[in-house]
Amino acid sequence: MARDRTKLTEGEVQAFVQSHPGWALAGGMLKKTYGFADFRAAMAFVNRVADAAEAADHHPDIDIRYNNVTLALQTHDAAGLTARDTALAAQVERFA
């Protein structure tokens, strides 16, 4: 199945950021840092994100700093942000 490589407009990205607290545009990527009670809770979140990423075949950058997890999303084959990024970001919001 061909992937949709249509880039989001600036307005669409801004609308997403404004309606999803903590998410921001940084270096062309959608980023958010999630804080947890401890490392174990952070890893539980990372594994849920990993399962969702595999299911979507869309993999965020994941940085683990003890109880903090930063996700960064971009659609590499579109060289920008697409609906695949905002869809995964909205999905992982429910895991935190």
Next chain:
Amino acid sequence: MARDRTKLTEGEVQAFVQSHPGWALAGGMLKKTYGFADFRAAMAFVNRVADAAEAADHHPDIDIRYNNVTLALQTHDAAGLTARDTALAAQVERFA
């Protein structure tokens, strides 16, 4: 139990790096990037590292980039590198 905060000497760090391919000193941390066949294999490694980190109560920074995982170790309460860092680094080598 009190933790040993004795810093490794420069010679001890160099000896570790020279005897453990891929590990390097960068920004005061011991770092290595491991490559895997795919994201799933990378996550399996991350989870083994996470279990070892919890058991040792010593948590590396973990950066996941699809099939590549970068670990960075430092002993924060010693503000440097200690035997706890090289012990965990040597342990995770067996997981890759």
